[in-house]
Amino acid sequence: MTTPAPEDRKDTMAESAAEQPAAPADAKRGPSVATRERRSGLMNPSGETPYLVVEDLTVKFPTADGVVSAVNGLSYSVPLGRTLSIVGESGSGKSVSSMAVMGLHDRKRTQITGSIRLGGDELVGMPESDLMKVRGDAMAMVFQDPQSSLHPLYTVGNQISEAYRVHHKVSKDVAKKRSLEMLDLVGIPNPIRRFKQYPHEFSGGMRQRAMIAMGLVNDPKLIIADEPTTALDVTVQAQILDLLNNLQKEFGSAIVLITHDLGVVAEMADDVLVMYAGRCVEYGTATDVLANPRMPYTWGLLESIPTVSAASEKLRPIKGLPPSLLNLPSGCSFNPRCPYKDRVKGERCTTELPELLPVDGAGAHTSRCHLHDKASIYEAEVLPRLG
Amino acid sequence: MSDTVRPIDQSAARGETLLRVRDLKMHFPIKESVGLRRTKKVVQAVDGVTFDLKAGQSLGLVGESGCGKSTTGRMITRLLTPTSGEINFKGTDIARLKERDLRPFRRQLQIVFQDPYSSLNPRQTVSNIISTPLRVHNLVKKGNELGRVQELLERVGLNPEHHNRYPNEFSGGQRQRIGIARALAVEPEVIIADEPVSALDVSIQAQVMNLLEDLRRDLGIAFVFIAHDLGVVRHFCDEVAVMYLGKIVEQGPREQIYGAPQHPYTQALLSAAPDLGTIRGVPPKERIRLVGDVPSPIDPPSGCRFRTRCWKAEDICATLEPKLEGKPQSAPGHAAACHFAEPKVDLVAEIA
Ligand SMILES: Nc1ncnc2c1ncn2[C@@H]1O[C@H](COP(=O)(O)OP(=O)(O)OP(=O)(O)O)[C@@H](O)[C@H]1O
Ligand SMILES: Nc1ncnc2c1ncn2[C@@H]1O[C@H](COP(=O)(O)OP(=O)(O)OP(=O)(O)O)[C@@H](O)[C@H]1O
Ligand code: SF4
Ligand code: SF4
Ligand SMILES: [Mg+2]
Ligand SMILES: [Mg+2]
Numbered sequence: 001m002t003t004p005a006p007e008d009r010k011d012t013m014a015e016s017a018a019e020q021p022a023a024p025a026d027a028k029r030g031p032s033v034a035t036r037e038r039r040s041g042l043m044n045p046s047g048e049t050p051y052l053v054v055e056d057l058t059v060k061f062p063t064a065d066g067v068v069s070a071v072n073g074l075s076y077s078v079p080l081g082r083t084l085s086i087v088g089e090s091g092s093g094k095s096v097s098s099m100a101v102m103g104l105h106d107r108k109r110t111q112i113t114g115s116i117r118l119g120g121d122e123l124v125g126m127p128e129s130d131l132m133k134v135r136g137d138a139m140a141m142v143f144q145d146p147q148s149s150l151h152p153l154y155t156v157g158n159q160i161s162e163a164y165r166v167h168h169k170v171s172k173d174v175a176k177k178r179s180l181e182m183l184d185l186v187g188i189p190n191p192i193r194r195f196k197q198y199p200h201e202f203s204g205g206m207r208q209r210a211m212i213a214m215g216l217v218n219d220p221k222l223i224i225a226d227e228p229t230t231a232l233d234v235t236v237q238a239q240i241l242d243l244l245n246n247l248q249k250e251f252g253s254a255i256v257l258i259t260h261d262l263g264v265v266a267e268m269a270d271d272v273l274v275m276y277a278g279r280c281v282e283y284g285t286a287t288d289v290l291a292n293p294r295m296p297y298t299w300g301l302l303e304s305i306p307t308v309s310a311a312s313e314k315l316r317p318i319k320g321l322p323p324s325l326l327n328l329p330s331g332c333s334f335n336p337r338c339p340y341k342d343r344v345k346g347e348r349c350t351t352e353l354p355e356l357l358p359v360d361g362a363g364a365h366t367s368r369c370h371l372h373d374k375a376s377i378y379e380a381e382v383l384p385r386l387g
Numbered sequence: 388m389s390d391t392v393r394p395i396d397q398s399a400a401r402g403e404t405l406l407r408v409r410d411l412k413m414h415f416p417i418k419e420s421v422g423l424r425r426t427k428k429v430v431q432a433v434d435g436v437t438f439d440l441k442a443g444q445s446l447g448l449v450g451e452s453g454c455g456k457s458t459t460g461r462m463i464t465r466l467l468t469p470t471s472g473e474i475n476f477k478g479t480d481i482a483r484l485k486e487r488d489l490r491p492f493r494r495q496l497q498i499v500f501q502d503p504y505s506s507l508n509p510r511q512t513v514s515n516i517i518s519t520p521l522r523v524h525n526l527v528k529k530g531n532e533l534g535r536v537q538e539l540l541e542r543v544g545l546n547p548e549h550h551n552r553y554p555n556e557f558s559g560g561q562r563q564r565i566g567i568a569r570a571l572a573v574e575p576e577v578i579i580a581d582e583p584v585s586a587l588d589v590s591i592q593a594q595v596m597n598l599l600e601d602l603r604r605d606l607g608i609a610f611v612f613i614a615h616d617l618g619v620v621r622h623f624c625d626e627v628a629v630m631y632l633g634k635i636v637e638q639g640p641r642e643q644i645y646g647a648p649q650h651p652y653t654q655a656l657l658s659a660a661p662d663l664g665t666i667r668g669v670p671p672k673e674r675i676r677l678v679g680d681v682p683s684p685i686d687p688p689s690g691c692r693f694r695t696r697c698w699k700a701e702d703i704c705a706t707l708e709p710k711l712e713g714k715p716q717s718a719p720g721h722a723a724a725c726h727f728a729e730p731k732v733d734l735v736a737e738i739a
Binding site for chain 1: 451452558560588589590591592593594596597600615617618619621622623645655656657658659660661662663664665666667668669674676677678679680681
């Protein structure tokens with residue numbers, strides 16, 4: 001794990017953390033360059049120059065019941081060669097935010113504000129025709145369910161070749177050669193035979209590999225993997241995770257890995273972002289967030305999972321349910337479920353939305369919570385319960 | 388609150404064997420057409436499973452998708468009639484009983500399913516869902532039904548006032564509680580829980596796990612707990628059976644299975660399970676990576692079924708099927724089906 005050591009964090013962080021509901025006027029062009037650079041807290045926890053920078057991203061869906069605020073002021077960054085894991089409960093906005101990065105939302109039914117920069121290019125507001133060139137070339141997405149992203153009526157080889165030819169003017173033979181290389185690279189035995197087969201002739205693990213082969217055929221610099229192994233068995237999951245790791249080592253891509261499995265996070269992530277009800281509630285390196293968490297929701301997640309290596313104590317579930325996105329609680333979104341809110345003076349937890357602030361006054365590890373003595377509460381109360 | 392549901396017959400003290408399963412098999416016939424020829428084949432979904440379940444015990448069944456866990460659970464609860472083998476429940480072999488004779492046993496052996504969405508009838512109120520088994524088994528006097536339903540709702544941590552609601556008005560975790568209340572209604576001695584928390588979010592999983600644990604402690608119900616999450620099984624089960632392609636390949640007390648697994652497949656499973664402990668200073672465990680996929684249960688490998696993926700396989704593995712048996716050095720009750728079984732102790736480090 002890399003230690004966070006950015007020098008000029010102190011002044012930039014506080015600002016970037018400020019909750020800034022994007023004004024509707026900004027919707028099309030995103031925040032102006034000047035403010036963006038000044039507020040650029042989005043240096044990565046590692047201090048390296050990021051390849052993907054997401055800043056103050058908000059995604060809203062107008063529906064018959066009201067406006068669903070699926071993602072609210074989300075900011076993060078990922079440098080090349082690094083893996084960011086986004087974790088959080090079902091419905092917390094992990095997929096919606098990643099689909100916004102890929103530009104996959106229906107533009108008519110979705111309100112997106114904020115900024116998404118890939119290698120310096122602003123994607124929010126980019127014409128669809130330009131975005132299509134970026135998608136599949138500079139960035140690719142691997143979904144949980146390969147069934148739904150591989151076409152059942154075309155051979156696997158055909159689909160990988162086509163994905164290549166969309167972005168490269170080459171003959172079918174060249175594309176085929178490239179596809180065979182990819183199948184081999186992701187560890188599918190006998191690529192020549194497999195090239196001609198249909199998705200249903202592949203096992204679940206092999207389909208997931210084929211998906212990864214298709215996603216990687218254009219050497220994308222950014223890979224977004226949305227629960228890529230959730231449907232797979234542990235032994236196959238381990239193979240796929242190793243594969244992603246090796247590909248990253250070889251090609252130095254930036255990876256955003258969405259998962260709800262904290263074990264996977266511990267083994268894969270350099271950085272971790274915890275989402276709750278559409279907001280980032282904790283962000284830092286994997287060691288920061290998983291070994292020194294500074295936010296009651298993260299504590300709750302850690303205390304509620306039984307691990308393979310832990311002795312069997314009683315689990316401590318997070319009580320209650322996540323809030324409705326149509327009607328978020330006032331103040332801290334987690335307050336209806338938070339066992340620590342009485343320790344914050346006054347009614348702040350229920351009236352004032354906590355900002356995302358550095359946990360130790362400086363540094364790249366941030367969390368969103370009014371508690372003053374987060375470190376001592378964690379050390380004295382939470383850690384002993386984790387066994 | 389624990390007295391709202393009467394604990395089962397206390398004479399069934401912990402330790403008495405409730406369920407003796409012997410050489411249980413389920414071979415599903417299937418038709419396959421190869422060109423113009425139609426051939427009859429069988430899927431050997433479960434092929435000779437043997438275990439005992441004692442009162443109040445919790446046996447975990449783990450293994451990869453398709454290894455026969457659910458099929459085993461469905462045979463024990465007689466949702467399926469086994470091809471062969473014995474399911475002895477308190478002295479009666481129920482494996483081939485006719486529906487009429489099965490009735491009293493259906494009450495004793497309940498199943499809770501994985502999917503909290505499809506396992507409840509969306510058109511029935513919660514009250515209806517829970518009281519149907521009460522009526523079927525004549526367990527409650529007319530007029531007392533609602534009271535009993537509310538008791539049960541309270542027992543599983545739901546608001547008794549919500550008895551008139553429909554399943555779609557509840558969250559996944561709450562629906563799973565309704566399914567558990569339905570199973571509890573008939574005061575079973577054994578619950579087969581088939582991936583009861585797999586479809587739930589982590590924070591909700593813990594709520595349901597704790598509920599199951601309370602039921603086990605307060606009511607002395609024995610569990611066959613089917614899961615693929617090794618952390619969840621370690622937490623809940625005192626005995627673990629590892630399945631591969633329709634067979635149990637290793638079985639024993641939890642401490643033995645996690646602390647000193649003997650079968651190469653168990654070792655591979657444990658080594659592949661991502662572990663949160665590593666980040667808090669648990670030394671990284673040895674990595675064993677299996678290659679390839681699980682072979683088809685239509686045409687399983689000869690000899691040891693694991694040999695196509697086993698790094699220790701030798702010639703004998705293809706010709707002689709290894710028996711599930713204890714080795715001289717094994718702890719009591721610990722058995723592995725491998726010609727070259729030997730314990731590996733460094734796969735899962737202890738945090739505490
Ligand atoms: N097109 C849409 N219209 C309205 N609401 C939507 C739409 N797409 C997603 N949502 C809502 O946005 C919220 C966030 O969804 P998202 O898919 O990002 O969750 P997630 O964190 O990926 O959860 P999971 O772990 O279940 O995949 C959910 O409440 C979802 O119902
Ligand atoms: N009715 C059936 N007809 C034919 N084959 C079946 C039938 N039911 C199950 N099978 C097959 O039997 C094998 C065992 O299935 P089972 O559902 O018991 O596995 P499992 O261990 O519960 O897997 P999972 O973890 O995916 O739930 C699989 O190969 C499955 O395809
Ligand atoms: S701000 Fe208050 S309610 Fe929110 S997590 Fe912190 S203590 Fe809990
Ligand atoms: S019997 Fe042979 S093939 Fe089977 S697990 Fe043991 S060593 Fe491997
Ligand atoms: Mg999702
Ligand atoms: Mg199953």
